[in-house]
Amino acid sequence: MLEDISCLLSRRGHKVLAFILFSGLFLSFSGISVYAQEAVDSTSTVSAAAPDDGLSIDPDIIGAGETLFNNYCKVCHAVDKQVIGPALAGVYERLDLPWLITFIQNSQKVIESGDAYAVQLYEQYNKTQMPSHDLSDDEVLAILSYVKDQTLNPPATAMDMAGAAGEAGAAPSGLSISSGFLIAAMVGLIIVLVLILIVLVMLVQTLTRFMKQKKGLDESELEVIEQRFNLAKLVRSPAFVGFVSFIFVAIMMKSVIDGLYSVGIQQDYSPTQPIAYSHKVHAGDYQIECEYCHTGVATSRQANIPSASVCMNCHSAIVKVTGADEPSEEIQKIYDAIENNRPIEWIRVHNLPDLAYFNHAQHYKVGNIECQDCHGPIETMEVVRQHSTLTMGWCIDCHRETIIQADNGYYDQLVELHKTVSKEDMVVADIGGLECSKCHY
Amino acid sequence: MIVMNKILSYIGLIVIGGLIISCSAKDDYQGLEYAPNMYHSVPYEPMTQITDKDAGNWVNSDSDIYGEYFNSNPNNPHMMNLRVPPANVVARTKNGYLPYRVPKDSIEYAGKYVKNPLDSTAEVLAQGKALFEIFCISCHGATGQGDGLVGQVMLGVPAYNVGRVKDLPEGWIFHTITWGRGRMYPLGPQIPIEKRWKIVRYVQTLQNQPN
Numbered sequence: 309m310l311e312d313i314s315c316l317l318s319r320r321g322h323k324v325l326a327f328i329l330f331s332g333l334f335l336s337f338s339g340i341s342v343y344a345q346e347a348v349d350s351t352s353t354v355s356a357a358a359p360d361d362g363l364s365i366d367p368d369i370i371g372a373g374e375t376l377f378n379n380y381c382k383v384c385h386a387v388d389k390q391v392i393g394p395a396l397a398g399v400y401e402r403l404d405l406p407w408l409i410t411f412i413q414n415s416q417k418v419i420e421s422g423d424a425y426a427v428q429l430y431e432q433y434n435k436t437q438m439p440s441h442d443l444s445d446d447e448v449l450a451i452l453s454y455v456k457d458q459t460l461n462p463p464a465t466a467m468d469m470a471g472a473a474g475e476a477g478a479a480p481s482g483l484s485i486s487s488g489f490l491i492a493a494m495v496g497l498i499i500v501l502v503l504i505l506i507v508l509v510m511l512v513q514t515l516t517r518f519m520k521q522k523k524g525l526d527e528s529e530l531e532v533i534e535q536r537f538n539l540a541k542l543v544r545s546p547a548f549v550g551f552v553s554f555i556f557v558a559i560m561m562k563s564v565i566d567g568l569y570s571v572g573i574q575q576d577y578s579p580t581q582p583i584a585y586s587h588k589v590h591a592g593d594y595q596i597e598c599e600y601c602h603t604g605v606a607t608s609r610q611a612n613i614p615s616a617s618v619c620m621n622c623h624s625a626i627v628k629v630t631g632a633d634e635p636s637e638e639i640q641k642i643y644d645a646i647e648n649n650r651p652i653e654w655i656r657v658h659n660l661p662d663l664a665y666f667n668h669a670q671h672y673k674v675g676n677i678e679c680q681d682c683h684g685p686i687e688t689m690e691v692v693r694q695h696s697t698l699t700m701g702w703c704i705d706c707h708r709e710t711i712i713q714a715d716n717g718y719y720d721q722l723v724e725l726h727k728t729v730s731k732e733d734m735v736v737a738d739i740g741g742l743e744c745s746k747c748h749y
Numbered sequence: 750m751i752v753m754n755k756i757l758s759y760i761g762l763i764v765i766g767g768l769i770i771s772c773s774a775k776d777d778y779q780g781l782e783y784a785p786n787m788y789h790s791v792p793y794e795p796m797t798q799i800t801d802k803d804a805g806n807w808v809n810s811d812s813d814i815y816g817e818y819f820n821s822n823p824n825n826p827h828m829m830n831l832r833v834p835p836a837n838v839v840a841r842t843k844n845g846y847l848p849y850r851v852p853k854d855s856i857e858y859a860g861k862y863v864k865n866p867l868d869s870t871a872e873v874l875a876q877g878k879a880l881f882e883i884f885c886i887s888c889h890g891a892t893g894q895g896d897g898l899v900g901q902v903m904l905g906v907p908a909y910n911v912g913r914v915k916d917l918p919e920g921w922i923f924h925t926i927t928w929g930r931g932r933m934y935p936l937g938p939q940i941p942i943e944k945r946w947k948i949v950r951y952v953q954t955l956q957n958q959p960n
Contacts, residue, residue, distance in 0.1 A: 378911065379908070379911040379912035382895070382905070382907060382908075383905055383906075383914070384931065386904045386905070389904055391904045391905040391932065392931050439913075566773075567773065570773035570781075571772050571780075571782075571783045572783035572788075573773065573780065574774040574779055574780045575773070575774060576773070576774050577774035577775070577778070577779050577780060578775075578776055578777075579776070579777050580776075580777055593898075594887060594898045594899050595887070595898055596887045596899065597882065597883040597886075599883045600883055600884055610795055610796050612796070615938075617934075617938060618938075620934055621933075621934040622887075624932070625903045625904070625905075625932050626902060650827060651829065653798070656796060659779070659788070659797070662787060662789055662794075663787045663788070694774070
């Protein structure tokens with residue numbers, strides 16, 4: 309009989325085990341394939357043989373033209389976009405070469421000669437004079453060859469490259485991949501556990517059926533076999549009721565205590581701002597320094613909220629969100645603010661109570677504390693959120709642990725003195741960082 | 750009956766618990782304030798503006814007609830606490846710098862006659878570099894090649910060490926930072942005069958780097 313059972317078990321067991329293993333493997337592989345990123349290979353189009361228009365397709369001349377373009381033209385011109393002067397794509401088709409050469413060498417002369425096209429250009433671009441350039445005819449032709457090459461084979465735009473670089477940079481750090489993989493693994497594990505449960509139930513049923521067919525069992529054995537799982541009885545049992553009540557009361561107590569502690573703490577406050585400004589784009593993707601906009605952080609108690617004129621430093625030229633075709637509505641709000649001379653009413657996120665004094669310059673300039681130490685990973689936030697609790701306990705903890713950065717000479721003697729009485733490093737608490745009146749007055 | 754009472758008491762507990770949990774801040778909700786009279790400043794404060802005249806009426810402790818939290822100036826444009834200084838006011842600076850008065854269109858004059866008051870010492874260069882990396886690097890790039898992440902999108906950013914730009918004098922550079930030029934907008938309001946001159950010293954080292 310025993311052999312029978314074990315045989316049955318092993319046969320069924322093998323199948324089941326194999327099934328479990330397969331499903332587990334399948335899950336993990338599918339998880340990997342979902343998160344694996346395929347490299348995008350960029351194929352550059354090869355230009356067809358150009359008709360003879362006096363411009364070279366020799367790579368050396370194009371290379372020389374690129375250098376000249378960068379040195380002389382790039383300040384005001386781009387091939388595919390209007391910058392200060394017009395976009396140059398196809399300029400060699402719009403105008404004939406001798407005209408172009410004269411204009412590039414001395415545009416003022418051409419305009420003064422009354423050339424209709426030149427005068428129209430001059431008027432169209434707000435009477436901006438293109439400076440005359442001391443370039444030989446061959447050099448101008450080299451530049452135009454480069455322009456033609458760029459027209460026919462447009463390079464990947466800067467943002468594409470930045471995006472690609474961003475993706476490439478993100479892959480090794482692998483934060484999203486690993487967390488995604490973790491979830492996939494967890495789901496796989498849960499499915500495997502459920503499968504094991506089903507298998508066990510099936511085993512029990514098979515064994516019960518097998519035992520029932522058997523004759524000559526005594527009372528106690530029969531009782532075990534006939535045993536039914538009684539849910540109602542279990543729910544009513546004092547042990548179960550006591551256990552559930554305990555869990556319930558414990559969770560309630562925890563919630564109430566947590567709730568009471570959250571009174572007066574504005575952690576996670578993330579108000580909707582009048583303009584959907586993203587720190588992720590500006591401080592993260594474009595790596596603009598915090599101090600570029602928050603100019604007061606090193607000199608003042610307040611870090612400062614930038615005025616709309618600071619936005620205009622870039623948004624005078626940048627009117628679209630990356631990848632969009634239409635000008636952005638959010639950026640339009642800056643222009644409206646400037647036009648109507650009406651300040652943008654940003655909503656303050658970090659509201660320290662008036663009873664506490666805090667000075668940004670002290671901490672940022674003297675204390676050498678990074679913005680992110682208190683404000684969290686601001687360069688990843690689409691909407692700014694209060695990251696820290698900003699409670700007194702939180703301040704005090706940092707003052708107890710932070711060692712004085714004595715690189716400005718001011719604390720040198722004090723550090724020496726401190727060494728004579730203590731083996732520990734001198735922390736902020738040692739120079740009065742715990743005094744009430746430092747922050748409350 | 751007893752069961753009913755028990756259930757009711759449980760529901761009551763849940764409601765109270767829920768109320769207390771909802772005190773914590775989230776999204777647009779700022780959270781419940783403890784002792785709000787001590788949280789809100791009585792004098793005008795920079796960087797904070799509550800324009801609702803009835804805000805905090807329920808905890809009023811003073812005799813004015815406004816709510817306790819109202820901290821805007823009703824007499825100023827847009828009820829702001831700050832005003833634009835009157836014309837021709839000169840800010841006092843630590844080292845006695847006077848405002849830069851050369852008008853925007855006189856860049857040729859600035860290039861010829863405006864001179865840097867700071868010497869090119871190691872300290873000035875180090876500070877200039879630090880400032881450059883805050884205010885200029887986004888467009889002009891770490892070595893002034895015009896290849897900063899923003900510059901690649903803005904376009905029209907010249908390299909410092911080639912062509913005409915290589916030979917531009919210090920006054921010209923200072924004037925450009927102050928008033929902007931081409932696509933570059935004025936950074937004068939963002940950077941005080943002394944810091945601008947430090948940046949000029951550092952930019953000159955980038956002009957002189959080999960191609």
